[in-house]
Structure formats: structure tokens, C-alpha cells
Amino acid sequence: MRLKLKQDYFEDIELFEDRVPIFWSVVLLGFLFALPFFVKSYYLTILMLMSVNAIVALGLNLLVGNTGQISLGHAGFVAIGAYTAVLLTKAGAPFIVSFAAAGVVAALFGILLGVPSLKLEGPYLAIATLAFGLAVTVIIGRMDFLGGRMGVSVPKLSLKWTGLKYDTSLYYLIIIITILLTIFTRNFVKSRIGRAFQAIRDSDIAASSIGINLTKYKLLSFGLSATYAGLAGALWAFYLGFISPTNFNFILSIMFLATIVVGGLGFVGGSIMGAVVMTFLNIQLENITDVPILGSLIEKFSEAFMMHSAISNVSWVFTGLILILIVLFEPMGLYGIWLRVKLYWKTWPF
Amino acid sequence: MALFEINNLTKRFGGLIAVDNLSFSIKKGEIFSIIGPNGAGKSTVFNCINGLYKPEEGSIQFKGENLIGQRPDQVAKMGIARTFQNLELFAHMTTIDNLLLGRHLHMKANLGQILGLNFRRSKAAKEEITHRRKVEEIIDFLELESARDQYVSNLPYGKQKLVELGRALALEPELILLDEPAAGLNQEEREEMVFWIQDIRDQLGVTVLLIEHNMQLVKGISDRILAISFGKKLTEGTPAEVLNHEEVIKAYLGEVV
Numbered sequence: 001m002r003l004k005l006k007q008d009y010f011e012d013i014e015l016f017e018d019r020v021p022i023f024w025s026v027v028l029l030g031f032l033f034a035l036p037f038f039v040k041s042y043y044l045t046i047l048m049l050m051s052v053n054a055i056v057a058l059g060l061n062l063l064v065g066n067t068g069q070i071s072l073g074h075a076g077f078v079a080i081g082a083y084t085a086v087l088l089t090k091a092g093a094p095f096i097v098s099f100a101a102a103g104v105v106a107a108l109f110g111i112l113l114g115v116p117s118l119k120l121e122g123p124y125l126a127i128a129t130l131a132f133g134l135a136v137t138v139i140i141g142r143m144d145f146l147g148g149r150m151g152v153s154v155p156k157l158s159l160k161w162t163g164l165k166y167d168t169s170l171y172y173l174i175i176i177i178t179i180l181l182t183i184f185t186r187n188f189v190k191s192r193i194g195r196a197f198q199a200i201r202d203s204d205i206a207a208s209s210i211g212i213n214l215t216k217y218k219l220l221s222f223g224l225s226a227t228y229a230g231l232a233g234a235l236w237a238f239y240l241g242f243i244s245p246t247n248f249n250f251i252l253s254i255m256f257l258a259t260i261v262v263g264g265l266g267f268v269g270g271s272i273m274g275a276v277v278m279t280f281l282n283i284q285l286e287n288i289t290d291v292p293i294l295g296s297l298i299e300k301f302s303e304a305f306m307m308h309s310a311i312s313n314v315s316w317v318f319t320g321l322i323l324i325l326i327v328l329f330e331p332m333g334l335y336g337i338w339l340r341v342k343l344y345w346k347t348w349p350f
Numbered sequence: 351m352a353l354f355e356i357n358n359l360t361k362r363f364g365g366l367i368a369v370d371n372l373s374f375s376i377k378k379g380e381i382f383s384i385i386g387p388n389g390a391g392k393s394t395v396f397n398c399i400n401g402l403y404k405p406e407e408g409s410i411q412f413k414g415e416n417l418i419g420q421r422p423d424q425v426a427k428m429g430i431a432r433t434f435q436n437l438e439l440f441a442h443m444t445t446i447d448n449l450l451l452g453r454h455l456h457m458k459a460n461l462g463q464i465l466g467l468n469f470r471r472s473k474a475a476k477e478e479i480t481h482r483r484k485v486e487e488i489i490d491f492l493e494l495e496s497a498r499d500q501y502v503s504n505l506p507y508g509k510q511k512l513v514e515l516g517r518a519l520a521l522e523p524e525l526i527l528l529d530e531p532a533a534g535l536n537q538e539e540r541e542e543m544v545f546w547i548q549d550i551r552d553q554l555g556v557t558v559l560l561i562e563h564n565m566q567l568v569k570g571i572s573d574r575i576l577a578i579s580f581g582k583k584l585t586e587g588t589p590a591e592v593l594n595h596e597e598v599i600k601a602y603l604g605e606v607v
Binding site: 008014183187188192193199 | 400401402421422423425426427431432434438439440441442443446447450451452453454455457459460461464465467468470474475478479482483486517518521
């Protein structure tokens with residue numbers, strides 16, 4: 001059994017508890033950075049998608065897992081971020097400007113959507129955010145200068161200076177931003193503001209009576225969560241190369257919510273795990289008909305009970321199944337499983 | 351001069367008058383208790399002070415400043431901390447995080463500074479360490495060492511009460527409002543609670559306003575007691591005076607038929 005005795009207060013807030021996670025983090029970083037030299041760009045695109053989803057999940061988890069609010073409209077923020085970045089890039093702004101602007105504009109809308117959260121709770125708030133998510137795509141679809149419902153192509157970033165292939169440079173860009181945001185989020189959760197968020201989740205009466213301004217922190221939570229979604233939206237646009245309002249539909253918002261529930265509500269690690277697993281499942285389940293025997297059975301089942309020739313529905317059935325199982329058996333999600341495995345390993349053989 | 355003063359406070363819920371024209375004042379360094387049968391309006395008084403309720407009439411003054419119309423977080427900022435009758439803890443957080451939240455008002459790190467939390471010499475980390483040290487002092491004071499890293503929801507009730515007390519103390523208030531601190535505690539825990547409350551006044555110099563049903567506890571520690579019934583003041587004075595007062599006995603035990 002490995003037991004670590006802490007000797008000073010800084011160890012309580014350090015990024016890594018001891019050498020073991022440092023070692024594995026270095027291994028993971030090395031793997032991520034070496035990857036483009038060994039695999040086809042198809043796998044890079046999967047990792048990019050995972051990263052972008054992870055950024056949204058990090059933000060949504062701050063709002064839902066940490067602050068105890070709800071948003072069924074996060075795809076709306078992603079759309080706002082994406083379209084902001086595209087507009088500015090088209091106008092000739094450099095990446096850093098359009099990327100930051102995507103975050104800022106989404107944050108403003110986030111704060112705006114936060115206003116109902118001051119009065120509404122639970123299902124009422126859910127409906128308000130749902131309406132927002134739906135409205136955003138409809139409004140964008142009506143704006144001709146944004147390409148309307150037909151969509152708009154995204155100009156490529158000038159990443160030639162890296163001397164690498166475009167896909168590879170974009171991959172590095174997205175990975176680095178994701179890592180930085182993950183570290184920031186983890187610090188945030190350990191900080192006074194992060195704790196204030198959790199206080200609001202557990203008891204808003206107690207939170208206010210110890211001096212937490214509910215209005216300020218709820219709005220901050222919505223704003224911050226939307227910022228993540230906006231930033232992710234910008235990256236997503238550059239990654240896709242072409243965006244239209246249908247990319248940001250209601251299902252996507254639900255998908256984000258499912259991601260953090262599967263990953264583990266209120267855990268930074270959970271957001272990452274959820275994004276990796278859910279993205280992977282979504283991609284893999286679309287090819288489920290290729291699986292021998294099982295594939296054709298599922299195809300028959302899908303045609304009999306669900307929409308005709310719409311096999312992608314199957315992936316939703318599985319996603320739903322996973323969600324139900326997680327909520328029933330491991331409410332802390334994948335991260336909860338990870339914590340349990342870690343505890344078992346640390347305290348072995350007891 | 352009185353540290354804290356309530357004048358002609360009235361709080362109505364529709365037709366029900368929960369607090370009726372109530373006045374009292376507390377001197378600095380006092381342990382002041384409010385007693386009264388169930389539904390007498392004791393917790394309502396707390397909620398009015400704390401800013402959760404807005405009274406219809408009257409005034410509440412703390413160090414010469416008006417409290418009515420202030421939000422709970424503003425009241426906390428002025429130096430008034432409270433505990434709740436039915437525990438309002440941050441149940442999914444550890445004891446130390448609960449106590450650190452009590453330090454929220456004293457911490458200043460903003461979004462930008464949080465970025466530096468990974469570096470020992472950064473402003474945010476230094477602040478965090480200072481306040482963690484402070485919280486450890488409270489853990490020592492209330493002997494909460496064994497509960498330090500446990501989730502509050504897993505702690506026994508008596509310990510949870512102490513964590514809530516510790517969280518209020520972490521604010522370093524000048525006045526602390528304790529809503530039935532001994533409710534639900536066993537004999538031993540109750541006796542310990544008496545010591546904590548006395549220590550809070552004697553060692554930390556915090557003025558205490560408390561609501562309690564346990565007469566033994568109230569008698570033992572109060573400097574002065576206010577008895578209320580149906581929102582009205584019955585009497586006010588030293589424990590011996592109040593507990594032997596005819597009206598008080600009548601309010602608790604009813605009239606002799």
C-alpha cells in the first residue's frame with residue numbers, strides 16, 4: 001500500500017500528487033505529440049473531434065456538474081463561437097483574434113442566458129435553455145450573410161509557418177489548446193471561485209449566507225461555460241472546413257449533456273473521459289452494420305422497429321442504453337470507476 | 351453601546367404574524383439566547399437578520415449600519431455568520447472544502463490569477479496556502495482532524511453540526527447566529543457544544559446569538575435570554591429571571607386548569 005503523507009499546504013493544490021501521475025502524463029503527452037508521425041490523418045481527425053468535444057464538456061461540466069445548473073442549449077453557444085470565428089477569419093483577422101472573439105461573443109450570450117437562471121430552476125431552466133439552443137440555429141439559418149441554411153465554407157488557417165501538413169498543424173493547435181484549457185479548468189475547480197460554484201450546487205442558501213453573491217457567480221458560471229463552447233465552436237469550424245446550422249442541432253446539445261453524465265458530473269477528468277468515450281462510440285456505432293452477424297441483425301431490427309434505412313438511429317439506442325446503465329450503476333460515471341480502481345490499487349491487498 | 355439592535359421588528363406571512371413588534375439589543379461579547387415554543391418565530395428572526403426574509407416593519411442595526419434590504423452575502427460581509435437549524439452544508443464536498451468556503455470573503459484571487467495556481471510562488475497559491483493554514487487552525491480548534499478529508503455527507507450528525515459551526519467561524523465574524531446548535535446531539539456532544547460556544551466567545555471574542563430548546567444548555571451559557579411566544583416578546587433578562595418567569599412557564603407548559 002502506497003500512502004503519501006503531505007508535509008505542506010501547497011501539496012493540497014498541486015497539479016500532480018506524486019511522481020506516478022507525472023510519469024503517465026508525460027507518456028500521454030509524448031504519445032499525443034508523436035502520433036502524427038505514425039498514423040493516418042483519419043485518426044488525427046478522430047482525436048481532434050475528441051478534443052473539441054472535450055472542451056465543450058469541460059465547460060458544460062462546470063455549469064452542470066459544479067454549479068448545479070442545466071443547459072440543453074449548449075450547441076447554440078458552439079454555433080455562435082463557430083460563426084463568429086468564421087466571420088472574423090473571412091474579414092482577415094488572425095487566428096488568435098477570431099478564436100478569442102468566439103469565446104467572448106459566446107460568453108456574452110452565456111451571461112444573457114444566465115439571467116433566467118437567477119429565477120428559474122430545474123425543468124423550467126432546462127426549457128429556457130432548450131429554447132435558446134433551438135432559436136440560435138433557426139436565426140442563423142435566416143441570416144444570408146452567414147450563409148443561411150446552406151452553410152458557409154470556412155477559410156483555412158495560415159499554418160504554413162509550422163512547416164507541417166495542414167491537418168497535422170491543426171491537430172497540434174487543437175491538442176495544445178485542449179491541454180491548456182484542461183489545466184486551467186482543474187485550477188479553476190480548486191480555486192475560491194470553483195468552490196463557490198460547488199457551494200451554489202449543494203446549497204444556495206448556505207452559499208449566500210457565507211458571502212457568495214449568487215447573481216454574480218451564476219452568471220459567471222453560464223458565461224464561462226459558454227466561453228468554452230464558443231472556443232470549441234471556433235476550433236470545430238476550422239476542423240470541419242464547412243459549417244451549416246444543422247451541425248449545431250438539438251441532438252448535439254443532448255450529446256454534450258450525455259458526455260458529462262457518462263464521464264462523471266463535476267470531475268475535470270470525467271469531462272475528458274466522457275468526450276473520448278462518447279466520440280469514439282459515436283464514430284464506431286455508425287459502422288455497426290459492418291460487424292459480422294450482429295451487424296445484419298441490428299440492421300433488420302432497425303428496419304423493423306425504427307426508421308427505415310436510418311441505421312444511425314442504432315447508435316442512439318446504444319448511447320441511451322449506456323446512459324441508463326451509468327446512471328443506475330455508477331452515478332459518478334467513468335471517472336467514478338477510475339477512482340474506484342485507483343483506490344483498489346493503492347490499498348491493495350486490503 | 352449595543353453591537354446589535356433590533357427595534358419593532360414585524361414580519362408577516364400573509365395573515366400570519368410570525369414576528370410581532372420585537373425589540374432587543376445585544377452587547378459586544380455577550381452570549382444572548384432566544385427561547386420560545388415551536389413556531390414562536392425564532393428562526394424567522396434569524397432569517398430577517400441574515401437577509402433571507404425582508405421584514406415589513408422595524409429596523410435591524412449592526413454596528414450602527416442598517417441590515418434590512420441587504421442580501422445574505424452582504425450581511426455576511428458585514429461580519430455576521432450563521433448556522434442553520436436543519437444543517438445547510440455543502441454535502442458533496444469535504445470538510446476542508448466546506449471550511450475553505452467559509453474563507454471565501456477573505457480570498458481575492460481572480461480568474462487571471464488562478465492560472466498561476468500551479469506555481470508555489472504565485473499570488474493565488476500563496477493566498478490559498480495562507481487560508482488553508484487558517485482553516486487548519488479551525489480544524490484544530492473544533493477537533494475535526496478525523497473528518498478533515500471526508501465528504502460531509504458521510505459524517506455523523508454531531509460532526510456535521512461542528513463542520514457547520516466551523517464554516518461560520520471561518521468567516522471570522524463579529525456576531526455569530528447559532529440556530530439550535532444542540533438539536534439532535536446526544537448528551538456528550540451537547541456538553542461539548544457548550545464548551546465550543548463558550549470558547550468561541552472567550553477565545554475568539556465573537557458575540558453569540560443563539561436559539562435553543564434545551565433549557566439546561568441555555569441556562570448554563572447565556573448571559574441574557576429573550577423569551578418569545580407567537581412572535582411577541584414575553585420577557586428578557588438573566589437566565590434565572592427568565593426561566594422562572596410566570597409567562598414563560600405558561601408558554602411552555604400551558605395554564606393550570
